[in-house]
Amino acid sequence: MDSDFRRITLPARTDQLGACFAFLNEGSKLAQLGIEDTARLDLLIEELFMNVARHAYPTGQEGSVELGWAVPRPGELHFTISDWGSRFNPLDRGPHDFSPSLAERPLGGMGIFLIKTIADSLEYEWKEGRNLLSFRYLAARAADGAS
Amino acid sequence: MLEIQANDVGKAVVLHVAGRMDAETSVEFETTCVSWIDRGAKHLVVDLAGLQYVSSMGLSKFLAVAKALQPKSGSLSLCHLEGVPRQVFEMTRLIQLFPVFDSVEAAVASL
Secondary structure (H helix, E strand, O other): OHHHOEEEEEEOOHHHHHHHHHHHHHHHHHOOOOHHHHHHHHHHHHHHHHHHHHHOOOOOOOOEEEEEEEEEEOOEEEEEEEEOOOOOOHHHOOOOOOOOOOOOOOOOOHHHHHHHHHOEEEEEEEEOOEEEEEEEEEOOOOOOOOO | OEEEEEEEOOOOEEEEEEEEEOOOOHHHHHHHHHHHHHOOOOEEEEEEEEEEEEOHHHHHHHHHHHHHHHHHOOEEEEEOOOHHHHHHHHHOOHHHHOOEEOOHHHHHHOO
16 A cells, blocks of 8 residues: 555645645545545645644754655545654644634634544554654545534 | 635625635735724625635634624624535534625625
8 A cells, every 4th residue: 555655745834835735636636536525635734734834843943744645546545744843643632622702712723623523544653753644535525523 | 826805885894705715825814804904894794705715724814803803893794605615614613603694795784
């Protein structure tokens, strides 16, 4: 399976988000994902990529992020993202604060919640000095996160 | 890419938002809204008919603008919230925090 992955290494900077989307969209097309599935997948990747770009490396230190995808069959895409920054498992974050009050609702934290809601088989590993996060995306999932 | 067209209709400022609202482009949405609030606008109606994508950064901008309007007894209303953007508002339960309308006319009439 691993040899089937297409990979790219980018500078871990926020201005590389467009390059990240472009790389992913090759996989989305190969997996024959529709517009809505592509948008949901982009959402996942943006959250993960921006998390690395903003937090993985100390300020002033430019690091790298490696992205990879594989398409085992139409409608299914496997994705990995890894960095060599400080050890951090984004999945350790606690439940999101869904305060029904506008004043009390926090601005942040929705990204990790969306990742956990949309992705399948989400896994984190600390492996040989790198953070490695992988997931599987299956097409045409229902938006069931609010239940 | 995000396109925003603003139209002051008296009771409210209507913002027609089209394209993708991601970590990079959502800043423009917040800047535009804050600019109108600074000029005295109390009620913003955001027409999302052309919005194809919104990430958590985009969502946080909607929240920030609504929070800025709250002490002024203002409001941020959403129209034509459909497709994946609507799913994202529902997943995060943000849809409960905003008045949502089927049309710009209905949103303006509610003010």
